[in-house]
Amino acid sequence: MARIENLNLSQQVTNELGRAIIAGEFNAESGLPTEAQLCDEYGISRTAVREAVKMLAAKGLISSRPRQGIRVEPASNWNLYDTSVLKWMLDSSPSMLVLKEFLQMRMAIEPQAAALAAEYGTDEDIQHIADALDEMNKAAADPKASMHEADLAFHTSILFASRNRFFFQLRDFIRTALSVSIQHTTPAKGNDMGVAEDHAKIYTAILNRQPERAKNMMTYLIDEAMTFIEAEIKGAK
Amino acid sequence: MARIENLNLSQQVTNELGRAIIAGEFNAESGLPTEAQLCDEYGISRTAVREAVKMLAAKGLISSRPRQGIRVEPASNWNLYDTSVLKWMLDSSPSMLVLKEFLQMRMAIEPQAAALAAEYGTDEDIQHIADALDEMNKAAADPKASMHEADLAFHTSILFASRNRFFFQLRDFIRTALSVSIQHTTPAKGNDMGVAEDHAKIYTAILNRQPERAKNMMTYLIDEAMTFIEAEIKGAK
DNA sequence: ATTACACATATTGTATTATAATATGCTTTA
DNA sequence: TAAAGCATATTATAATACAATATGTGTAAT
Structure with a gap:
């Protein structure tokens, strides 16, 4: 042991x-x-x-x-939404097997969370999203700063802004899913600025209280990752 | 004790x-x-x-x-997706307070699950959905049969057919949310047949492998409950 | 007076031993 | 063959003892 x-x-x-x-x-x-x-x-x-x-x-x-x-x-x-259980799962099974399932869950949760944030998020909640976005922009310009951490903070702050405890409760799950996702998609990027702009559009929609637009922008963001992963899975066959 | x-x-x-x-x-x-x-x-x-x-x-x-x-x-x-924790929560806090949050979660999860079921569900999975639908129809005609149980089985079978363990893991949560939902909306019904038809449309879409349509039909179904609840909340003020 | 150190103390952490409860299978008996 | 009862393995609970760990207190040194 x-x-x-x-x-x-x-x-x-x-x-x-x-x-x-x-x-x-x-x-x-x-x-x-x-x-x-x-x-x-x-x-x-x-x-x-x-x-x-x-x-x-x-x-x-x-x-x-x-x-x-x-x-x-x-x-x-098994309670998969328990942080420990999720960790043990990732330790034991090749992450590629669960990656798509993660993305499917993100596709369900995050667009809806963005819409709720636009509808119910307090001004303070939305400021936290702005702060995370700032960090992402800094990281895009400065290779020393951590894009990864800022990215996680951005998505978590939207879950919080949804003002729904069940969405926010999924923060660890979403963070894990996002981390795994990033590990698999990062090699192909080089377009940090493009990603940052996609995130900015989500933020702007929430700030302007446009739930449908916020949802669509988030869907677009996750769909990019989904497309990339499906291609990778296909290629691996 | x-x-x-x-x-x-x-x-x-x-x-x-x-x-x-x-x-x-x-x-x-x-x-x-x-x-x-x-x-x-x-x-x-x-x-x-x-x-x-x-x-x-x-x-x-x-x-x-x-x-x-x-x-x-x-x-x-607190791990809200733990069955015991959820039960304790409902025991202690007036369910009206969480009902809307439940519906927001259902709105995130179930339409996506229906789409996945249409895409990935096996023929056997889809047969289980059909079985649950049959039970609902029987219950609509025969007051002795339990519409409630059949309804729960229908939604659960779709989660299972999504072939995604994270969606299926939410079955207890969704069942609880649905039960609470039904308790609050049933008084105003009298249209069991209409509800059963809405369910049938979801099933048909899944059977015909139409993910988008399945998603839309499920969204419509939950939105009906949402509309009803929001009116009730407004009325209570 | 302030800091640093040591010590007392409350509370959980771990170990050990003993006994009770429970379910499973086997044996005996009708 | 079936039913009843008995043996047994395993977890469930209890009681006791000591170890580890923080928290605060008091004392000494600067």
Whole structure:
């Protein structure tokens, strides 16, 4: 087990087991080792093992019952919107497989969020979007600055401005999806300014309280990534 | 504590504390009682209390550190897509407040899911949609049959047919949103047949592999509920 | 007076042991 | 063959002890 400083024992075991479960290292029928076996394996007390098991159960990965042991739940029950679960997923499966699914989700969430931001975002919310856009422009001019971080901040600030807690709750998911997306599309760019302009159009639409336009501009932005990825998938065949 | 048969102790405490946290019964600054106090309060061992605390921490509701105690996390960290968390939320806050947010999310997710279903759903997936539609038609004719259940099955089957695990993962969320939605819109209906026809149009579009049309029909369906709710909110003022 | 250091203290973190509850399979019996 | 009961493996809960970790307090040094 990779002992990580600053995390307590049960959290480390949670990490290790969570990763292993999602990587498919446990047979779905036979399930996990018993608590006693896990104690031996990791050289820790049952207290720590049980707390780890409870945390994984809370995330929908496993369930445990007396005499039956610890079973892996069907993947359809895993809480994919849990940050840890999402991380374990990306660690284990080649990101190309989920990249398209990510983009499909972004295509559902972000245009709608942009429209809601245009309709309900406060002036302060919209100022935060402007701030992120400024950072992106700076980064486009100055290679030292981080375009990536500014990009994430831009999209997150729009989720926040939607004034809908369910949209904002997806910020980690969207950030992850966006990061993976960027990693795959960046090689082909060289047009930082063009991307920045596309983002600016979204911001302007929100500022001018044009929900439909904001939605369309966001759809366009994501569709560019989608087109690129589909070509890449096709090419890989 | 309402002791529920068939749930073990730590799960019952998790339920009770989760409910109380989301209902705002704990001061955000002072946090929760210490483990020792919780033991006294519920008359249970530290083992059970700690396991409950770990489960709640896994859902993002709390965090605990030595010497500092158990703190309530900011609501923005709560995992709203966890079924339990969602349930606690609906139990505590008047559903009217979240109903519009639910509909905004449905408006993002479901039209896109319908489009994906039309593009990627297998024939078998689409048959399941047809089955649910049949049930809805039966229920429209026969008052004994449950329209509600058939309606939920219809929407769920489309999420499944999207062939995107992130969409399907939202099934509990969508089902909850839809249930709340129905509770508020049903009084004004009397047009079960009209609703069933709207659903049929979505199905037909998916069957004929028309993603755009499927999306539009689903948008129309949800927009009807949205219009109704907005009128109700306006009327309540 | 202010800073730095050490120490006391409260609270969670981990370990250990013991017992209870529960479900599964096997054996016995009718 | 079926039903009842018993053995057993595994998790569930409890109780106790000690370790680790922050937080504040007081004391000493500058």
